[in-house]
Amino acid sequence: MENYETSSKGAFVLKAVCLVMIALILAAALRGSDSVPGDRSAFVDPTEAPTQEPAPTQPAVPSETAFVTALPAHTDTATPTETASGETPIPTETAVPTETPVPTETAVTTETPVPTETPKATKTPKPTATPKPTNTPKPTNTPKPTATPKPTRTPKPSGDPTPTPYYSEPPHLPGPDVSTIPPLTSRSGKYHTYGDGLNLIRVDNSAFEISFYVKSSAKKYADLISWAAEQLEGSTNVYSLIIPTGYGVVLPDDIAAQISHHVDTEAKINVTFSLMSDKVIKVPCCHDMRLHRNEYLYFRTDHHWTSLGAYYAYRAFCRVKGIEEIPLTARQEKRKTGFLGSFYRSSGKDPALLPADTVYLYWPVSPNAKMKFFTDPASDGSHGGTNWPIVSPVANYNAFAGSDNPLTVFTNPDVTDGSCLIIIKESFGNALLPFLVDHYSKIYEIDYRYWTGNVLELAASVGATDLVFANNFAVLSAGSKIQQIARIVK
Amino acid sequence: MKKITAILLAAVFALAFLACSPKENGDKPAAFDAEATLNKLLADVKYAAPLQDVSQYADFLFSDLPEGTSIRHFSAGGKYADAVLLFTLPDETGVPAVKEAVSLYLDSLKLEAERYEPAEASKLQNAVIYDNGAYLFVVITADTQTAEKILG
Structure with missing residues (x-):
């Protein structure tokens, strides 16, 4: 099930990228521009700016997260040795009470x-x-x-x-x-x-x-x-x-x-x-x-x-x-x-x-x-x-x-x-x-x-x-x- | 020439786009089998001590869960925090409420562990919480890798 979700998410991202690339390529080709994908001059040409499509938005990240780490905010805990209660819960037979x-x-x-x-x-x-x-x-x-x-x-x-x-x-x-x-x-x-x-x-x-x-x-x-x-x-x-x-x-x-x-x-x-x-x-x-x-x-x-x-x-x-x-x-x-x-x-x-x-x-x-x-x-x-x-x-x-x-x-x-x-x-x-x-x-x-x-x-x-x-x-x-x-x- | 290259590239991306489209019937997830998942969690994940089925006492754990919620609880007990809980709700609308109750529960256990069994606190900090439809799992173990693999 997770594989399915993962592949769906991956495909969604890839599809979005493909669509963006296609749009850009076709726009460039139809304009007869010399620019090719990756050539950022096509986006910064001031003469083209008024007619440009708005920049594509990032594909939405799925809000559903399968795993939640409990208590993420609580990070200021000292190390175990520091937090170890000064209390030895179960003393051993040979143990001597320490201070x-x-x-x-x-x-x-x-x-x-x-x-x-x-x-x-x-x-x-x-x-x-x-x-x-x-x-x-x-x-x-x-x-x-x-x-x-x-x-x-x-x-x-x-x-x-x-x-x-x-x-x-x-x-x-x-x-x-x-x-x-x-x-x-x-x-x-x-x-x-x-x-x-x-x-x-x-x-x-x-x-x-x-x-x-x-x-x-x-x-x-x-x-x-x-x-x-x-x-x-x-x-x-x-x-x-x-x-x-x-x-x-x-x-x-x-x-x-x-x-x-x-x-x-x-x-x-x-x-x-x-x-x-x-x-x-x-x-x-x-x-x-x-x-x-x-x-x-x-x-x-x-x-x-x-x-x-x-x-x-x-x-x-x-x-x-x-x-x-x-x-x-x-x-x-x-x-x-x-x-x-x-x-x-x-x-x-x-x-x-x-x-x-x-x-x-x-x-x-x-x-x-x-x-x-x-x-x-x-x-x-x-x-x-x-x-x-x-x-x-x-x-x-x-x-x-x-x-x-x-x-x-x-x-x-x-x-x-x-x-x-x-x-x-x-x-x-x-x-x-x-x-x-x-x-x-x-x-x-x-x-x-x-x-x-x-x-x-x-x-x-x-x-x-x-x-x-x-x-x-x-x-x-x-x-x-x-x-x-x-x-x-x- | 560049125009042709651009059109060809566009064609390549168009093909890639089609290739990524899910098939009509092929990728549908199978129905989630909570009982099988629970059994796998109990059998495959490593725990600090054998887990006992204490589901008969599970009603003492939480107050004000959505009506009709049942709990399966397996616990190592004693000084170990290791445990598996499976909540089965009437429907998935109650999952956020159960998650909140679980968060409080883990919070309380973690505070207790920090005071008396500090080595157990990290298990509670990293507890694996997973929900699918009307089911919610909580796995408390040092072997989170296996638990996560089973759950997802």
């Missing part, structure tokens, strides 16, 4: 002494009645995302080669509990974009990825979680913990007001919760996080949340489940500076994002808790596996739970009630594990992107008491992610 080189600062590690009185790991009582998400607005018609959504009213880049010379890291420890969401205002009052195809913006020295919401996708996600809850009713409690990204929590209010089709993340999470069955226990962590949005909840140079961000989600989970959380102050803390993450790479290493982030690490309080990861996508965790520290002292997001592996199993002999959690997550979930491990005898952490087993079968075989879907907000607009979850659930 991301620090371009501008020397990594400094400070240790906080381990608290002398380690709080006892708590038992896991039955969950209390599910609190209804607060501030649930009515579902609204959400505009569909476009291929390259562009924020409107984009101010021109300042052109100032010197990055804003300030950096004040917000508090990394929990602030006092408040009942109202604190306002946030940017310093510059404007945002910077990074070109077509990237939904990345920079506000002062923080990067954000613009969030979208597709209600029809969110409905599919909600139906899927509901279906799992129906199947596991009576045996396993099913929780939904939708994790907001930095855009939905710490984007300054004055910038949110400038972005067209700005999505209110908390409202959309609540809409999604409302689409779920009553059998799903909802964890409205977004609201908890927004109450503390003036703290260091998200990295400025990476798309992930910090330990503190994860801590607030963990705290919300504990409240919903009816267990007492173990505070950060009771945990061993370490600080690693010099983290430059995915946003920094995607921005083409925008110096305005410097200096680098700091990774705060908090260890579980259970001294005997251990983890093992499995690289076999079909593993059920019963054989093999690689021992790995639950928290690694590295200056990147790999620090938490050995990064992304198909399956990771945590055992905590300090919790003796036989409680068992299965958590379905992508990378955001990793930072929750150092907190959750203190509350369960066993945890199966499944990365739905890599694991190929069946969650319901696993839940039955290991006697899971809880199943948590801890997925970040982006899943609600990404059918590919929902499909991946469906493949291990249904």
